[in-house]
Amino acid sequence: xxxxxxxxxxxxxxxxxxxxxxxxxxxxxxxxxxxxxxxxxxxxxxxxxxxxxxxxxxxxxxxxxxxxxxxxxxxxxxxxxxxxxxxxxxxxxxxxxxxxxxxxxxxxxxxxxxxxxxxxxxxxxxx
Amino acid sequence: xxxxxxxxxxxxxxxxxxxxxxxxxxxxxxxxxxxxxxxxxxxxxxxxxxxxxxxxxxxxxxxxxxxxxxxxxxxxxxxxxxxxxxxxxxxxxxxxxxxxxxxxxxxxxxxxxxxxxxxxxxxxxxx
Numbered sequence: 044x045x046x047x048x049x050x051x052x053x054x055x056x057x058x059x060x061x062x063x064x065x066x067x068x069x070x071x072x073x074x075x076x077x078x079x080x081x082x083x084x085x086x087x088x089x090x091x092x093x094x095x096x097x098x099x100x101x102x103x104x105x106x107x108x109x110x111x112x113x114x115x116x117x118x119x120x121x122x123x124x125x126x127x128x129x130x131x132x133x134x135x136x137x138x139x140x141x142x143x144x145x146x147x148x149x150x151x152x153x154x155x156x157x158x159x160x161x162x163x164x165x166x167x168x169x170x
Numbered sequence: 171x172x173x174x175x176x177x178x179x180x181x182x183x184x185x186x187x188x189x190x191x192x193x194x195x196x197x198x199x200x201x202x203x204x205x206x207x208x209x210x211x212x213x214x215x216x217x218x219x220x221x222x223x224x225x226x227x228x229x230x231x232x233x234x235x236x237x238x239x240x241x242x243x244x245x246x247x248x249x250x251x252x253x254x255x256x257x258x259x260x261x262x263x264x265x266x267x268x269x270x271x272x273x274x275x276x277x278x279x280x281x282x283x284x285x286x287x288x289x290x291x292x293x294x295x296x297x
Contacts, residue, residue: 077246077248078246080246080253080255080268082255082266082268082286084286084289085286085287085288085289085290086266086288086289086290087242087257087266087288087290088244088255088266088268090244090246090255115214117215117217119204119205119207119217121204121251121272121281122249122250122251123249124248124249124251126207126270126281126282128207128209128215128217130214139209139213139214139215139284139286141207141209141215141268141282141284143253143270145248154248154253155253155268157266157268157284157286158286159209159211159212159266159284159285159286159287160212160286160287161212161213161214162211162212162213163212163213163214
């Protein structure tokens with residue numbers, strides 16, 4: 044498995060944990076040695092592992108939390124940090140997500156998640 | 171000047187260039203040695219320097235482009251990569267921004283910008 048594949052696998056695990064309301068898996072996915080950050084759709088940013096994980100606990104404890112599917116995922120590697128850009132398809136809309144990972148103890152772990160609504164599609168990725 | 175201050179200064183220069191419609195300054199701010207990424211509010215992600223800078227050229231060439239002020243900016247350093255989370259105040263609304271910088275040739279340069287609307291404020295940063 045290439046590093047690119049490993050980052051994309053960690054990204055898919057994030058969406059699996061989200062959709063399965065699997066808080067333990069979500070907690071394992073987030074970095075422990077660096078400050079973690081999260082900007083949920085429509086929220087102001089949250090910093091700090093305790094606050095970020097509390098936000099996920101609340102979201103995943105809600106039985107009405109939306110199902111989320113990830114597609115058009117692409118990983119960009121910068122040494123021990125990687126950025127995944129993807130689209131999230133939810134009941135109720137589409138979001139553009141930025142997921143930043145850091146390699147800790149040989150594993151790619153989330154250090155930042157930012158998602159916000161997609162309203163326009165006229166510009167396409169260059170490749 | 172600490173590294174933290176240097177990152178925040180680069181972040182403020184981004185908003186200065188934006189509000190001044192200063193495309194040359196905007197172009198100087200973006201990294202040249204790595205893939206750059208950008209998720210404008212409501213858009214799908216853009217990857218690649220040519221496409222990202224073309225999007226900024228179009229935005230800054232528009233005389234009706236909104237004025238943007240940045241506040242509540244905080245920098246998080248991870249070696250040669252830094253994340254700035256801040257709020258953008260525009261004519262017409264508030265956005266939460268993620269700006270990712272990389273240190274190139276001794277300068278902090280943008281490698282990713284993602285902004286999206288703020289709709290809720292019930293959760294506050296932990297500190």
